[in-house]
Amino acid sequence: MVNERLLKSLINPELRKEGKRHDGRRRDQYRDFEVLIGVVERAQGSALVRLGKTHVLAVVHGPYEAPRHVALPDRAILNVVYRTVTYAVMKRKKPTISKRERELSRIIREALEGVVFLDRYPRSQIDVYVYVISSHGGSRTTGCTAAALALADAGIPMKDLVIGLAGGKVEGHVVVDLDDIEDKIGDADLPLMYLPNLKKLSMIQADGIFTRDELIAAVRAVVDRIEKGLYPTIRETIMRKYGSDSDVYDR
Amino acid sequence: MFTIDKITEKRVREAIKRGEHLDGRDLMEFRPIYIEKGFSPVAEGSALVRFGDVRSTKVLAGVKCEVEAPYEDSPDEGFINVMVERMPYASPFKMRELDDEDIIISRVVDRIIRSSEAIPFEELVIEVGKHVWGIYVEMDVLDDFGNVMDAAGLAAMAALMDAKMPIVRREGEEIILDDSERVPLKLLKRPVTISFYRIDGHRLVDPLFEEEHVADIRLTFGVTERGEICGIHKSGPGLFTMKEFEDLVDNAIRLSNYLRKRLERILKIAS
Numbered sequence: 001m002v003n004e005r006l007l008k009s010l011i012n013p014e015l016r017k018e019g020k021r022h023d024g025r026r027r028d029q030y031r032d033f034e035v036l037i038g039v040v041e042r043a044q045g046s047a048l049v050r051l052g053k054t055h056v057l058a059v060v061h062g063p064y065e066a067p068r069h070v071a072l073p074d075r076a077i078l079n080v081v082y083r084t085v086t087y088a089v090m091k092r093k094k095p096t097i098s099k100r101e102r103e104l105s106r107i108i109r110e111a112l113e114g115v116v117f118l119d120r121y122p123r124s125q126i127d128v129y130v131y132v133i134s135s136h137g138g139s140r141t142t143g144c145t146a147a148a149l150a151l152a153d154a155g156i157p158m159k160d161l162v163i164g165l166a167g168g169k170v171e172g173h174v175v176v177d178l179d180d181i182e183d184k185i186g187d188a189d190l191p192l193m194y195l196p197n198l199k200k201l202s203m204i205q206a207d208g209i210f211t212r213d214e215l216i217a218a219v220r221a222v223v224d225r226i227e228k229g230l231y232p233t234i235r236e237t238i239m240r241k242y243g244s245d246s247d248v249y250d251r
Numbered sequence: 252m253f254t255i256d257k258i259t260e261k262r263v264r265e266a267i268k269r270g271e272h273l274d275g276r277d278l279m280e281f282r283p284i285y286i287e288k289g290f291s292p293v294a295e296g297s298a299l300v301r302f303g304d305v306r307s308t309k310v311l312a313g314v315k316c317e318v319e320a321p322y323e324d325s326p327d328e329g330f331i332n333v334m335v336e337r338m339p340y341a342s343p344f345k346m347r348e349l350d351d352e353d354i355i356i357s358r359v360v361d362r363i364i365r366s367s368e369a370i371p372f373e374e375l376v377i378e379v380g381k382h383v384w385g386i387y388v389e390m391d392v393l394d395d396f397g398n399v400m401d402a403a404g405l406a407a408m409a410a411l412m413d414a415k416m417p418i419v420r421r422e423g424e425e426i427i428l429d430d431s432e433r434v435p436l437k438l439l440k441r442p443v444t445i446s447f448y449r450i451d452g453h454r455l456v457d458p459l460f461e462e463e464h465v466a467d468i469r470l471t472f473g474v475t476e477r478g479e480i481c482g483i484h485k486s487g488p489g490l491f492t493m494k495e496f497e498d499l500v501d502n503a504i505r506l507s508n509y510l511r512k513r514l515e516r517i518l519k520i521a522s
Contacts, residue, residue: 133313
């Protein structure tokens with residue numbers, strides 16, 4: 001039902017002349033960002049992350065004793081379930097698990113596995129449920145941020161936080177944080193998940209064509225926004241809930 | 252149904268005997284109710300309903316409106332579909348999949364909204380026999396701290412009251428949805444769901460999780476603003492007399508006004 005040309009024609013030419021995007025953002029500007037921790041009281045840990053109209057809720061249960069046939073002798077199993085609720089998307093989503101949901105469950109699990117100290121909990125299991133409650137572009141990266149924050153809220157030891165943000169290419173320009181419309185009219189999409197203290201990437205995907213320089217520029221732009229934008233906001237939220245700013249986090 | 256441990260059960264029974272909930276409320280008093288609409292901005296309508304300040308029951312409801320083929324037995328009517336699902340670990344007992352209780356709550360809320368005639372189904376037709384509006388009300392329970400039934404009933408109505416439908420245009424055979432302009436979903440009535448529980452012969456509303464699972468009866472009423480009863484459902488093994496029932500009907504009508512006021516007031520502030 002989406003007509004690419006129609007979407008493009010809707011973009012205000014004035015904005016385009018000023019080098020701005022369809023919603024008035026600068027090219028390196030991400031959408032309104034907000035983090036809430038501990039929203040689900042039954043869970044050991046939870047977080048709601050909002051990036052523009054994309055809202056993702058993550059819930060952590062565990063560690064608990066894993067069923068014997070799946071338990072590992074030297075570490076915990078990390079079980080990630082990514083789901084989009086039926087009303088989170090423009091066209092109602094069928095309630096059955098889609099291939100996309102399976103892929104993203106795995107992507108987020110792999111982005112977190114290297115960061116969580118799973119060897120602290122042999123024969124255990126940790127469940128992470130990632131629920132997209134409103135989807136408007138960037139749900140996998142926002143989901144990863146929410147999952148990492150929920151794990152932190154659950155008090156599970158981790159090397160670092162994992163923060164996701166997408167870059168991409170729209171109308172030939174490198175931009176940060178594509179929304180749903182830019183996802184459709186854009187040329188390329190580049191979701192990243194990044195460890196802000198260790199300065200390492202834990203996941204990268206790309207969809208579309210980049211030149212080498214564009215790719216490097218996009219990755220740098222996204223990392224820059226995570227380090228200077230998202231991470232300080234998240235850190236402040238955690239500090240507000242869990243204590244003073246002079247703590248171990250400074251090291 | 253499963254059981255609560257004996258010590259908690261004793262605490263519940265003692266509190267009820269004193270004439271109060273575990274948190275000190277009167278038996279016929281609700282926890283504070285908070286409704287936040289537009290919680291899922293991509294949905295046509297949505298609302299988050301919370302019962303209580305801490306350890307609160309939270310239900311997130313979303314409405315999607317889709318152009319669908321009508322049911323064969325009602326080609327000239329749109330339809331509604333209500334679904335409630337408790338998220339895993341929303342309740343202390345693992346529920347990875349839909350269980351009976353979720354289905355019961357879905358069915359009861361669905362029936363109450365449908366039979367209240369709140370939604371004019373005959374106006375939700377685009378072309379008789381071919382295209383009608385299907386209204387999907389889907390709810391996720393984030394935390395179950397008791398009385399999901401009433402919270403879900405309220406959340407469903409709040410989300411429907413928040414819902415704005417796209418406009419339909421025809422171009423020949425093709426149907427085009429215009430998202431740029433939206434109209435509020437027409438609602439003729441505002442039914443609310445209200446449940447009474449019974450523990451040791453005392454009746455109460457809005458139980459906490461522990462109380463809910465000690466109760467031997469849950470009797471749920473749907474009540475419209477005109478004081479009409481538009482749905483009844485009984486759960487649990489308990490028996491009750493005609494007098495008890497009549498008494499509950501009167502109480503349902505009285506308390507439903509309180510719930511409806513919450514619904515109307517909060518939606519007004521937010522918009």
